[in-house]
Amino acid sequence: MNISQDRIDALRALLVRPSQQIVILSHTNPDGDAIGSSLAWSDVLTSMGHRVTCIVPNKYPYFLDWMPGIADVVIHRTDTEGRASRAIAGADIIFCLDFNAISRLENLSQELASNTTARRVLIDHHLSPVEEFDIAFSHPESSSTCFLVYTLIERMFGTDAITLKMAEELYVGMMTDTGNFAFSFLTPELFRAVAVLVEKGIHIPTLHNNVYNAYTEGRARLFGYAINRKMELIEDGTVAYMSLKENEMRRFQFQQGDSEGFVNYALTIKKVKMSAMFLAHRKFIRISLRSRGDVDVNLFARKYFDGGGHKNAAGGKSFLTMEETIAHYIRSVREFAEQGGLG
Numbered sequence: 001m002n003i004s005q006d007r008i009d010a011l012r013a014l015l016v017r018p019s020q021q022i023v024i025l026s027h028t029n030p031d032g033d034a035i036g037s038s039l040a041w042s043d044v045l046t047s048m049g050h051r052v053t054c055i056v057p058n059k060y061p062y063f064l065d066w067m068p069g070i071a072d073v074v075i076h077r078t079d080t081e082g083r084a085s086r087a088i089a090g091a092d093i094i095f096c097l098d099f100n101a102i103s104r105l106e107n108l109s110q111e112l113a114s115n116t117t118a119r120r121v122l123i124d125h126h127l128s129p130v131e132e133f134d135i136a137f138s139h140p141e142s143s144s145t146c147f148l149v150y151t152l153i154e155r156m157f158g159t160d161a162i163t164l165k166m167a168e169e170l171y172v173g174m175m176t177d178t179g180n181f182a183f184s185f186l187t188p189e190l191f192r193a194v195a196v197l198v199e200k201g202i203h204i205p206t207l208h209n210n211v212y213n214a215y216t217e218g219r220a221r222l223f224g225y226a227i228n229r230k231m232e233l234i235e236d237g238t239v240a241y242m243s244l245k246e247n248e249m250r251r252f253q254f255q256q257g258d259s260e261g262f263v264n265y266a267l268t269i270k271k272v273k274m275s276a277m278f279l280a281h282r283k284f285i286r287i288s289l290r291s292r293g294d295v296d297v298n299l300f301a302r303k304y305f306d307g308g309g310h311k312n313a314a315g316g317k318s319f320l321t322m323e324e325t326i327a328h329y330i331r332s333v334r335e336f337a338e339q340g341g342l343g
């Protein structure tokens with residue numbers, strides 16, 4: 001990965017003054033990459049003598065609860081003590097990790113617009129960053145933000161700065177964002193980085209087990225229900241979608257993170273090139289999109305669902321009813337196909 005030396009020098013200069021107040025922000029519905037990169041970057045900055053607060057808009061999935069240090073991450077939605085506001089108001093530097101549009105921070109966006117004069121640094125791997133940052137490390141060619149953070153640490157401090165705890169945090173994001181090393185951007189550098197993490201002492205089977213085999217019984221049964229009863233195929237079996245409404249989620253004691261992986265499953269069907277998941281939230285419907293090969297769901301999400309992400313994994317939202325949202329999806333897929341989007 002080619003990170004500009006000028007930007008690294010600028011970041012180094014920003015961090016020279018000792019004991020600064022630093023905030024690390026990551027995106028709504030934080031995943032393994034968001035949390036792993038935030039914790040590892042926080043560890044580096046703390047070891048430099050800075051005071052760091054990690055903030056996420058809402059709760060991370062329970063299968064990340066085991067991660068050391070995760071209990072210190074401030075969850076803005078349930079932060080009744082105002083820790084997030086205070087940290088943002090007092091921050092010298094704010095790092096935005098694993099997202100590139102302040103609008104993805106929900107209510108935190110307003111806080112960030114009004115409550116701070118801090119310098120802003122982006123460290124992210126999503127396509128098309130839209131916000132202004134003082135320094136931007138925007139690398140869509142990085143398979144995860146954790147790999148980008150690893151590379152930054154290596155360039156700035158050398159791999160000696162990586163502790164076992166940091167190695168575990170970084171591995172979680174590398175593993176989850178690449179679908180366990182099965183998606184795109186699997187470069188030799190990534191596997192060299194993993195080799196270094198193994199040298200630090202990470203135990204890959206344990207980390208894998210902690211993340212992927214830690215679900216509830218309800219989640220397993222919801223998965224069966226979603227695939228069997230809710231998965232629909234259109235466009236001659238090449239496009240899939242499924243939806244879950246709140247009453248269905250309640251029936252299986254749904255917790256944040258339980259639908260992780262559902263949208264990918266339709267792509268195990270050989271003919272399927274694109275898959276969508278519609279998940280009802282209190283105020284809107286969250287859409288997850290996945291695709292194979294040249295089918296660009298980042299483009300699709302931007303055009304039809306006010307979202308974005310990566311070429312083969314993107315998301316968006318809809319403020320229509322579930323039925324209207326699905327009708328809009330079916331119409332949009334048709335138009336997308338007519339314009340050659342499905343190849």
Ligand code: 5GP
Pocket residue numbers: 027029098099101104126287288289306307308309310313314315316317
């Ligand atoms: P997921 O389906 O796992 O929630 O998201 C897939 C990818 O799309 C992630 O990289 C995520 O950050 C991105 N993404 C999800 N929702 C949105 C959205 O509303 N806007 C943008 N720009 N990206 C999104």
Ligand code: MN
Pocket residue numbers: 033034098125144145177
């Ligand atoms: Mn990521």
